[in-house]
Amino acid sequence: MINETIQALTIAGTDSGGGAGVMADIKTMQARYVFSAAVVVAVTAQNTIGVADFMAMPKQLIDEQFKAVADDLKIRAAKTGMLADVPTVKAVVENIKQYDLGPLTVDPVMIAKGGARLLSEDAIQTVKQELLPLATVLTPNLPEAAELTGMTIQSADDMLVASKQLQVLGAKNVLVKGGHGSSNNESADFVLLEDGNSFWLTSPRVETNRTHGTGDTLSSCITAELAKGQSVEEAIRIGKQYVSATISQGIQVGHGHGPLNHWARVEGENNDNKI
Ligand SMILES: Nc1ncnc2c1ncn2[C@@H]1O[C@H](COP(=O)(O)OP(=O)(O)OP(=O)(O)O)[C@@H](O)[C@H]1O
Numbered sequence: 001m002i003n004e005t006i007q008a009l010t011i012a013g014t015d016s017g018g019g020a021g022v023m024a025d026i027k028t029m030q031a032r033y034v035f036s037a038a039v040v041v042a043v044t045a046q047n048t049i050g051v052a053d054f055m056a057m058p059k060q061l062i063d064e065q066f067k068a069v070a071d072d073l074k075i076r077a078a079k080t081g082m083l084a085d086v087p088t089v090k091a092v093v094e095n096i097k098q099y100d101l102g103p104l105t106v107d108p109v110m111i112a113k114g115g116a117r118l119l120s121e122d123a124i125q126t127v128k129q130e131l132l133p134l135a136t137v138l139t140p141n142l143p144e145a146a147e148l149t150g151m152t153i154q155s156a157d158d159m160l161v162a163s164k165q166l167q168v169l170g171a172k173n174v175l176v177k178g179g180h181g182s183s184n185n186e187s188a189d190f191v192l193l194e195d196g197n198s199f200w201l202t203s204p205r206v207e208t209n210r211t212h213g214t215g216d217t218l219s220s221c222i223t224a225e226l227a228k229g230q231s232v233e234e235a236i237r238i239g240k241q242y243v244s245a246t247i248s249q250g251i252q253v254g255h256g257h258g259p260l261n262h263w264a265r266v267e268g269e270n271n272d273n274k275i
């Protein structure tokens with residue numbers, strides 16, 4: 001008998017260009033030696049230059065995907081990404097409540113790097129009221145944290161206050177990502193844990209436009225590590241190390257915001273015999 005392989009789930013939209021969404025999530029979990037299942041809630045036509053079009057899946061098909069996964073697989077952790085619109089957010093919330101999918105990481109994807117809206121404006125309220133309270137870990141970028149809290153976030157102190165507000169809204173642990181920050185030399189993320197402890201995670205800012213799917217990669221790495229049984233703090237620390245490696249060890253694909261290098265190795269990590 002071989003041991004059961006560790007399994008995790010992404011609930012998100014696809015990216016035909018291969019760099020973000022479900023595609024980035026599966027590549028990340030594979031790189032972290034976790035088997036990835038996927039509930040596709042929207043299909044996008046996009047590449048590194050932008051999103052041309054997308055369509056959300058009908059509720060019945062979303063329900064059937066959740067059921068198919070839950071009937072057969074043992075999901076130890078899950079994440080949400082692009083959720084498109086109000087009916088899709090509601091369908092996802094209903095299914096997450098129905099099945100035991102382990103700790104949930106919520107990446108509240110709103111607007112793609114190229115500027116396309118991936119969550120309708122009216123759905124922000126639904127995410128806030130119905131999805132945030134289910135989040136073990138919430139990973140907003142700066143514009144998303146601003147949108148969810150109604151704050152203007154310009155300083156490190158603002159990130160701290162915003163993360164507290166997001167906890168009040170129901171997220172247990174909050175990681176405010178600093179990729180959209182103004183510092184030229186570092187990219188600093190702020191973490192507020194459920195027990196009130198907090199810390200900064202900084203990495204040198206890489207001067208590059210190959211940052212398509214950074215948030216997806218970070219949140220799916222956190223999900224993979226939670227599936228392995230790591231603590232929330234450790235999962236977040238590993239997530240930051242992995243996403244930094246995928247940015248700094250870049251690959252050349254496409255003509256716009258290029259995808260990350262999901263083959264990247266975290267320095268000092270021993271990847272032998274991981275399965
Ligand atoms: N140029 C960069 N150099 C180093 N780290 C970066 C850079 N850009 C983003 N990061 C890091 O990548 C992670 C994701 O942050 P970011 O703010 O880009 O998320 P995001 O906007 O949700 O990403 P996306 O929408 O592309 O999925 C964070 O840990 C952030 O610090």
Ligand SMILES: Cc1ncc(COP(=O)(O)O)c(N)n1
Nearest residue numbers: 013014020021112113212213
């Ligand atoms: C399906 C999907 N999910 C998420 C993103 C966000 O990634 P980015 O902000 O890098 O475009 C995306 N572009 N597409």
